Amino acid sequence: xxxxxxxxxxxxALDLPFGAERxxxxxxxxxxxxxxxxxxxxxxxAHDRSMNVLDHQTPQRMALQGQVKSAAExxxxxxxxDRGSDGSAIPPEGEDxxxxxxxxxxxxxxxxxxxxxxxAEQRHPVRRRVAIKLLKATAVxxxxxxxxxxxxxxLAMMDHPNIARIFDGGTTSTGQPYFVMELVRGVHITEFCRxxxxxxTQRLKLFLDVCHAVQHAxxxxxxxxxxxxxxxxITLHDAEAVVKVIDFGVAKALHEPLTDRTIxxxxxxxxxxxxxxxxxxxEMNSLDVDTRSDIYSLGVLLYELLTEQTPFDQHxxxxxxxxxxxxxxxxxxxxxxxxxxxxxxxxxxxxxxxxAVGERSLASELKGDLDWIVMKALEKDRRRRYETAADLARDxxxxxxxxxxxxxxxxxxxxxxxxxxxxxxxxxSTVIVLLALVSGTIFSTWQAVRATIAQEEAERLxxxxxxxxxxxxxxxxxxxxxxxxxxEWRWELALQQYTEATELQPNHYLAWSGRGALLARLGDWPHxxxxxxxxxxxxxxxxxxxxxxxPQLCYYAHETNAYDQxxxxxxxxxxxxxxxxxxxxxxxxxxxxxxxxxxIKAMAxxxxxxxxxxxxxxxxxxxxxxxxxxxxxRPDGGPPGGPKGIPGERKPFPPGRDMREDIxxxxxxxxxxxxxxxxxxxxxxxxxxxxxxxxxxxxMASAVLALAYHQQARDEDAIQELAVADKSVDMWLASMQxxxxxxxxxxxxxxxxxVWYREAYQAITKRSPPVDPRFHELSHHxxxxxxxxxxxxxQHRTANGQ
Numbered sequence: 027x028x029x030x031x032x033x034x035x036x037x038x039a040l041d042l043p044f045g046a047e048r049x050x051x052x053x054x055x056x057x058x059x060x061x062x063x064x065x066x067x068x069x070x071x072a073h074d075r076s077m078n079v080l081d082h083q084t085p086q087r088m089a090l091q092g093q094v095k096s097a098a099e100x101x102x103x104x105x106x107x108d109r110g111s112d113g114s115a116i117p118p119e120g121e122d123x124x125x126x127x128x129x130x131x132x133x134x135x136x137x138x139x140x141x142x143x144x145x146a147e148q149r150h151p152v153r154r155r156v157a158i159k160l161l162k163a164t165a166v167x168x169x170x171x172x173x174x175x176x177x178x179x180x181l182a183m184m185d186h187p188n189i190a191r192i193f194d195g196g197t198t199s200t201g202q203p204y205f206v207m208e209l210v211r212g213v214h215i216t217e218f219c220r221x222x223x224x225x226x227t228q229r230l231k232l233f234l235d236v237c238h239a240v241q242h243a244x245x246x247x248x249x250x251x252x253x254x255x256x257x258x259x260i261t262l263h264d265a266e267a268v269v270k271v272i273d274f275g276v277a278k279a280l281h282e283p284l285t286d287r288t289i290x291x292x293x294x295x296x297x298x299x300x301x302x303x304x305x306x307x308x309e310m311n312s313l314d315v316d317t318r319s320d321i322y323s324l325g326v327l328l329y330e331l332l333t334e335q336t337p338f339d340q341h342x343x344x345x346x347x348x349x350x351x352x353x354x355x356x357x358x359x360x361x362x363x364x365x366x367x368x369x370x371x372x373x374x375x376x377x378x379x380x381x382a383v384g385e386r387s388l389a390s391e392l393k394g395d396l397d398w399i400v401m402k403a404l405e406k407d408r409r410r411r412y413e414t415a416a417d418l419a420r421d422x423x424x425x426x427x428x429x430x431x432x433x434x435x436x437x438x439x440x441x442x443x444x445x446x447x448x449x450x451x452x453x454x455s456t457v458i459v460l461l462a463l464v465s466g467t468i469f470s471t472w473q474a475v476r477a478t479i480a481q482e483e484a485e486r487l488x489x490x491x492x493x494x495x496x497x498x499x500x501x502x503x504x505x506x507x508x509x510x511x512x513x514e515w516r517w518e519l520a521l522q523q524y525t526e527a528t529e530l531q532p533n534h535y536l537a538w539s540g541r542g543a544l545l546a547r548l549g550d551w552p553h554x555x556x557x558x559x560x561x562x563x564x565x566x567x568x569x570x571x572x573x574x575x576x577p578q579l580c581y582y583a584h585e586t587n588a589y590d591q592x593x594x595x596x597x598x599x600x601x602x603x604x605x606x607x608x609x610x611x612x613x614x615x616x617x618x619x620x621x622x623x624x625x626i627k628a629m630a631x632x633x634x635x636x637x638x639x640x641x642x643x644x645x646x647x648x649x650x651x652x653x654x655x656x657x658x659x660r661p662d663g664g665p666p667g668g669p670k671g672i673p674g675e676r677k678p679f680p681p682g683r684d685m686r687e688d689i690x691x692x693x694x695x696x697x698x699x700x701x702x703x704x705x706x707x708x709x710x711x712x713x714x715x716x717x718x719x720x721x722x723x724x725x726m727a728s729a730v731l732a733l734a735y736h737q738q739a740r741d742e743d744a745i746q747e748l749a750v751a752d753k754s755v756d757m758w759l760a761s762m763q764x765x766x767x768x769x770x771x772x773x774x775x776x777x778x779x780x781v782w783y784r785e786a787y788q789a790i791t792k793r794s795p796p797v798d799p800r801f802h803e804l805s806h807h808x809x810x811x812x813x814x815x816x817x818x819x820x821q822h823r824t825a826n827g828q
Contacts, residue, residue: 325403
């Protein structure tokens with residue numbers, strides 16, 4: 027059986043009237059091929075079921091149509107008629123049986139169960155072609171009159187370019203009501219799109235006009251209730267496609283009645299076409315329909331425009347029983363448009379027409395926003411649809427403008443509740459069975475699961491413990507090696523090992539403090555202070571000589587929290603130690619920040635006592651640190667030694683100069699200055715200053731002396747001492763620039779001196795000191811070492827397969 031043959035017979039039969047003539051034609055064309063004949067009859071039956079009620083033919087209507095046609099022909103033969111502009115015959119005005127009022131009937135357009143539609147020509151006051159809808163004489167019942175008058179009134183209320191306009195109305199001499207409206211010569215919107223192979227964007231633009239027309243009707247308080255392709259026509263005006271919404275025969279008014287006659291809708295009566303009917307229309311209960319019913323029908327129309335198929339299979343819906351049809355409309359969710367296209371090959375030409383849109387398939391183009399726009403309009407729950415046709419149009423326009431749309435896919439929870447409501451009995455039974463099965467399964471496997479989980483957890487903890495121990499061992503080896511390499515001035519290797527140790531044991535504070543010490547020795551004090559701050563957060567005690575100088579470092583780098591923590595722990599040590607050297611370093615760290623003088627007076631008094639005792643006992647009580655070393659015997663608190671000595675170590679004092687006494691005098695002077703006794707501070711620090719050619723504390727004392735002189739308004743002396751401090755800063759930076767391994771004195775002494783210098787400069791000149799570019803050079807040098815060590819670490823891990 028040829029599909030083309032079947033199609034040609036079907037299309038030819040559509041031009042014939044419904045009944046015996048069409049059946050005879052099909053029988054003759056099939057020429058005894060019963061399979062072909064059955065297929066054509068099935069197509070014709072499906073077509074007849076989807077026709078508008080006004081287009082459906084019955085033998086009675088065909089007979090009446092023939093009578094009207096015969097009467098018109100008889101009149102035409104017995105009269106002398108004029109000719110219109112298009113050559114058609116126009117009866118003279120005197121022959122009443124060819125006229126309805128001022129209109130000449132020319133041809134019949136269609137006929138339904140209650141009405142007939144004619145093409146007519148208006149004679150006065152202007153000549154124009156119009157359409158006349160006439161209620162059949164055999165259908166003049168109270169209900170038909172009421173619906174006919176309601177449609178006429180509905181059209182009269184609306185004035186929109188996309189709705190067929192009404193011009194006139196009245197009653198014939200035989201009592202048949204009629205109305206005159208705009209003549210629309212067009213085709214169904216879906217047929218127009220298919221014949222012209224319009225791309226998606228053009229179809230959507232036509233659909234926007236439909237939405238605007240429906241919105242206008244809703245604003246006038248009218249619900250169409252029968253929106254479908256046959257009631258949305260496309261006509262051409264100057265080659266421009268124009269939408270016309272027609273047939274308000276089952277329209278309903280929202281507020282005031284459209285007619286004084288009573289329209290009685292019988293109980294459990296469906297109004298509309300099932301294929302395009304909303305769930306609430308199919309429900310046929312006491313819930314009244316509103317404008318959102320038309321939104322559903324618009325969704326069906328948009329679905330068909332995009333896929334050329336209706337949401338529900340036409341054959342299944344038309345062959346289903348009445349109750350099954352209503353159930354499908356109310357409960358079944360149609361597939362998304364893109365999903366429907368992936369299961370059919372009906373739109374080959376449409377896909378080809380859409381290759382201009384990014385060479386994507388039509389299904390891909392519909393997937394996403396267009397899917398959700400359509401499905402939102404087709405929601406079973408009208409509260410989840412678009413509120414108005416204008417809202418639907420705006421979302422479509424957003425899609426055309428490449429903007430985010432309002433429509434979104436329904437949540438999984440909503441889908442689940444929908445399924446549960448549709449299948450209450452099955453769902454309840456399933457839940458009970460599942461609960462019983464799950465409960466039994468849980469009870470029977472509970473102990474086994476607990477045992478398995480416990481075993482897995484124990485194994486996990488064991489593996490973590492083993493890995494942690496191995497990492498700790500490896501980290502400790504790296505720390506020892508890093509200290510040794512630092513003593514040998516192998517900065518890059520030492521920094522790489524410290525960094526690897528922090529990666530292996532990120533919670534090991536010794537790795538961070540060791541790395542901070544190395545960075546401080548290299549002159550990158552901001553990063554060094556950050557590493558020390560991390561060590562403090564991890565619980566570093568900060569109560570041993572290795573941390574002397576760290577308060578000054580944190581204060582210099584503005585690590586305020588870290589500075590406060592170190593000072594708090596060092597203050598706690600003051601109550602437990604009586605070592606003058608240890609107390610001196612604690613006082614220097616605390617006094618680096620301006621404080622309440624009353625808080626410092628006790629420290630100043632204690633330092634005075636140590637200084638007095640030192641002078642009386644020939645300096646025999648002064649303990650560690652060793653006179654030639656910094657905090658902890660070395661700047662970073664590690665063990666002293668190494669074949670090359672300790673970089674940054676204080677140089678030996680010349681003979682006749684005792685550094686221990688200078689340290690006490692310097693710390694006592696600093697404490698007296700912070701306690702508010704600038705005179706005593708000048709006395710003590712001047713003694714230290716007098717040995718500045720041989721002692722680093724002379725250079726350190728200059729900045730504090732400048733502040734003490736400034737406090738006593740001795741500006742010249744203050745400026746002179748500030749100049750000495752400025753020179754000391756320059757000298758240390760020059761020595762550091764010349765050799766990282768052998769600066770004039772340790773980094774922690776310089777950092778302390780620079781903090782005092784910065785404070786003195788600000789107090790005396792009222793501005794911040796200029797930033798010496800050599801600070802940036804030191805930091806940049808360390809950055810290069812860090813980068814090189816990171817690259818070496820990556821290569822090392824790669825070589826070991828880590």
